Amino acid sequence: MSKNEDILVELLDQTLKLRFVPHKFQLSLAKNSCLGENNIITVRTGSGKTLIAALIARYWYEKYAKQDKLADFKVAFIVPTRNLVSQQIKVFEKAFASNELLEISENYNPQKIFCSFWLRKIIFLTPQKLFNTLNQTNLTLDSFTIIFFDECHHTNDKHPYNEIMKIYYSTVFHKTVKPLIVGLTASLGAGKGSPYDHLINMCANLDCKTVSNIIDHDDQVDLDTNIPSPLTDTIHFIDLNTEINSIKFNIQFICSQLGLKVKSKQLPKLGHSEFEQFIFDTNKVAAIEMNRDLLTVVEYLNELNLFYQRCEDFPLEYCIEKLKKFVKDSVVEEPTTIKSFCMSKINDFLIELEKKSNFINPKLSCLIKMILKYNKENSRGLVLVRTRHHTKALCEYLNKVNDLKENGISCGFLIGLGCVDGISMNENQQRESIENFKNGKFKVLVATDIAQEGLDVPTCNYVIRYEFVSNEIGTVQSRGRARAKHGQCILITTRGSLNEKRENENCIKEEMMEQALKIFNAIEKNQFLNEFNFKQAKLLSMIRSLSNNYNQIEKILMDSSRVDVHCRDCSQFLFNGSNLRYREPSYFSICKLFKDNMINVDISKQKFFCSVKSCGKELGRLVQIRNSSPLYMIDIKGITFKFPGNKMVPYSKWSGISSQISIQEFK
DNA sequence: GGACTAAGAGAGTTTCTAGT
DNA sequence: ACTAGAAACTCTCTTAGTCC
Numbered sequence: 001m002s003k004n005e006d007i008l009v010e011l012l013d014q015t016l017k018l019r020f021v022p023h024k025f026q027l028s029l030a031k032n033s034c035l036g037e038n039n040i041i042t043v044r045t046g047s048g049k050t051l052i053a054a055l056i057a058r059y060w061y062e063k064y065a066k067q068d069k070l071a072d073f074k075v076a077f078i079v080p081t082r083n084l085v086s087q088q089i090k091v092f093e094k095a096f097a098s099n100e101l102l103e104i105s106e107n108y109n110p111q112k113i114f115c116s117f118w119l120r121k122i123i124f125l126t127p128q129k130l131f132n133t134l135n136q137t138n139l140t141l142d143s144f145t146i147i148f149f150d151e152c153h154h155t156n157d158k159h160p161y162n163e164i165m166k167i168y169y170s171t172v173f174h175k176t177v178k179p180l181i182v183g184l185t186a187s188l189g190a191g192k193g194s195p196y197d198h199l200i201n202m203c204a205n206l207d208c209k210t211v212s213n214i215i216d217h218d219d220q221v222d223l224d225t226n227i228p229s230p231l232t233d234t235i236h237f238i239d240l241n242t243e244i245n246s247i248k249f250n251i252q253f254i255c256s257q258l259g260l261k262v263k264s265k266q267l268p269k270l271g272h273s274e275f276e277q278f279i280f281d282t283n284k285v286a287a288i289e290m291n292r293d294l295l296t297v298v299e300y301l302n303e304l305n306l307f308y309q310r311c312e313d314f315p316l317e318y319c320i321e322k323l324k325k326f327v328k329d330s331v332v333e334e335p336t337t338i339k340s341f342c343m344s345k346i347n348d349f350l351i352e353l354e355k356k357s358n359f360i361n362p363k364l365s366c367l368i369k370m371i372l373k374y375n376k377e378n379s380r381g382l383v384l385v386r387t388r389h390h391t392k393a394l395c396e397y398l399n400k401v402n403d404l405k406e407n408g409i410s411c412g413f414l415i416g417l418g419c420v421d422g423i424s425m426n427e428n429q430q431r432e433s434i435e436n437f438k439n440g441k442f443k444v445l446v447a448t449d450i451a452q453e454g455l456d457v458p459t460c461n462y463v464i465r466y467e468f469v470s471n472e473i474g475t476v477q478s479r480g481r482a483r484a485k486h487g488q489c490i491l492i493t494t495r496g497s498l499n500e501k502r503e504n505e506n507c508i509k510e511e512m513m514e515q516a517l518k519i520f521n522a523i524e525k526n527q528f529l530n531e532f533n534f535k536q537a538k539l540l541s542m543i544r545s546l547s548n549n550y551n552q553i554e555k556i557l558m559d560s561s562r563v564d565v566h567c568r569d570c571s572q573f574l575f576n577g578s579n580l581r582y583r584e585p586s587y588f589s590i591c592k593l594f595k596d597n598m599i600n601v602d603i604s605k606q607k608f609f610c611s612v613k614s615c616g617k618e619l620g621r622l623v624q625i626r627n628s629s630p631l632y633m634i635d636i637k638g639i640t641f642k643f644p645g646n647k648m649v650p651y652s653k654w655s656g657i658s659s660q661i662s663i664q665e666f667k
Numbered sequence: 668g669g670a671c672t673a674a675g676a677g678a679g680t681t682t683c684t685a686g687t
Numbered sequence: 688a689c690t691a692g693a694a695a696c697t698c699t700c701t702t703a704g705t706c707c
Binding site: 128154156159160470471474502 | 697698699700
């Protein structure tokens with residue numbers, strides 16, 4: 001029996017302890033990692049990559065247990081986006097007791113991660129968190145037995161994944177004890193140059209000399225029979241109808257009228273980048289010349305151009321609402337002649353639009369038709385769009401459509417964290433949206449590309465990309481969201497659009513990527529290793545030179561006593577830099593002279609200000625720490641730093657100055 | 668005409684700040 | 688103490704400008 005088969009038998013034995021029965025192809029893909037080789041596992045979406053990871057982790061867990069080394073067993077499972085953390089934990093629960101798994105959620109700081117690290121066997125986190133912990137605490141990569149990189153095609157350039165690998169290369173690569181690297185992805189991508197070169201680059205970045213993919217015929221059959229078969233993408237072309245074209249024509253007409261008012265030469269075509277450039281340039285000229293009329297016209301032209309772009313994809317009511325809001329916001333008491341003219345043109349246009357009450361947007365009606373067509377008992381549909389505005393507008397619109405209501409189809413939306421242009425979502429709302437989509441309260445989910453990667457809803461049977469095309473990896477990933485049998489993936493776009501062109505290019509790239517994998521499978525191992533070693537040597541020398549630079553920067557960190565802190569407004573000297581102290585997450589002054597003479601304290605507000613009478617700049621807040629006198633927390637925006645040679649530098653954040661001078665920590 | 672670079676927009680993530 | 692929002696950072700894509 002060969003060593004490989006040994007491993008397989010052993011693996012099958014392990015499966016008795018799992019709460020799932022792995023498919024044969026999953027065992028084949030896990031093999032290299034169980035042999036202890038760093039390895040990239042690539043197989044199409046939906047085939048249970050996370051289960052393979054759990055299998056590998058379990059294999060090593062048992063191995064360590066047998067050798068009585070379980071105390072050393074530590075695994076990190078890194079995922080590119082936060083909402084994947086809890087999702088992947090659920091999969092691992094099929095192979096491990098939940099008290100051995102730890103979800104590092106957003107309220108963990110590096111110190112807390114460092115402390116919690118020892119409590120559980122497997123931690124799940126985003127790469128930035130791991131990176132920060134490695135940099136700010138004593139945690140090192142050789143503490144880990146295995147590191148899984150989920151969606152490892154990100155390991156490139158300055159992505160946090162690659163930053164972690166740079167630490168790997170500069171700290172543990174030459175050691176005998178180092179973590180086993182396992183990369184998981186549905187598609188490595190084709191890169192910019194040759195896809196095969198790209199594949200070698202990815203291997204070098206991840207220090208993986210093998211790429212596990214389905215080679216064996218039996219495995220292919222096993223995959224195809226057990227996992228719902230892959231879908232072919234279809235592009236659904238839309239021809240714009242006369243109504244939209246007439247609206248566009250109207251906007252063009254109004255714009256040319258506005259243009260004449262400022263004697264501009266012929267306007268560029270609306271909806272194209274030249275028009276935006278024209279707006280930008282003209283605005284600049286108008287601002288320099290202080291030409292108010294021109295500024296007004298440019299403002300209106302810009303809004304009309306936005307309308308021109310929106311009316312194809314968005315519901316008409318949404319476009320009208322946006323325009324109305326613009327009109328409302330720009331009302332002034334005594335408008336100039338030009339302003340009144342623009343306003344009246346827009347108002348006329350709005351009245352004209354209101355008449356089109358039963359206007360049909362062909363792209364939207366196609367979307368509704370698609371949803372109705374693929375909607376089944378207990379089915380789910382994902383609509384992917386480009387911007388946050390799309391998600392909100394489409395979601396509101398779809399929820400009003402009678403055809404959908406009658407079929408019991410309600411719709412939710414999902415976007416990333418934070419607030420942009422007044423559209424926001426926090427973590428709880430995200431979780432709620434996904435939960436409602438899973439439990440069926442929402443049968444349709446409209447989302448930005450946050451949902452493109454990793455969102456795993458088994459009943460999701462169709463994905464509609466609504467005028468949304470990203471890169472070739474995105475095409476593969478979005479297809480993988482349709483998990484149910486006979487799933488569908490449709491791209492809705494205007495005929496002849498840029499999106500059509502890009503989608504076609506993506507398909508070609510995807511084909512090339514498959515080809516690169518075939519070359520890899522066919523090529524002599526030695527030849528591959530030569531190419532791999534060459535890339536890796538290049539990578540190592542680059543990292544070495546980077547770390548040399550880094551060490552130099554470390555060395556020239558200035559003694560804090562060589563800088564002085566001054567008031568940002570009146571330049572009054574406040575205290576010497578040696579009196580600065582850091583206590584997470586803020587900075588304080590411990591200078592007695594400063595406290596006694598340089599500031600006025602407002603006890604009721606718990607704030608202090610520059611003591612110069614004509615200044616009074618706010619400099620910071622009082623912070624009460626248990627059983628001690630108040631600390632003087634300095635606001636970075638209230639002060640400026642004076643360097644040797646009398647150079648004054650204002651910083652907007654503390655990380656700027658703390659990378660220049662050494663600041664002591666509070667004890 | 669093709670390759671490269673820079674800037675801008677829109678998406679993401681984390682950290683820090685300020686208000687309740 | 689908690690939470691929401693701003694700021695700072697990266698990534699991808701597109702466009703415009705420059706160089707060969």
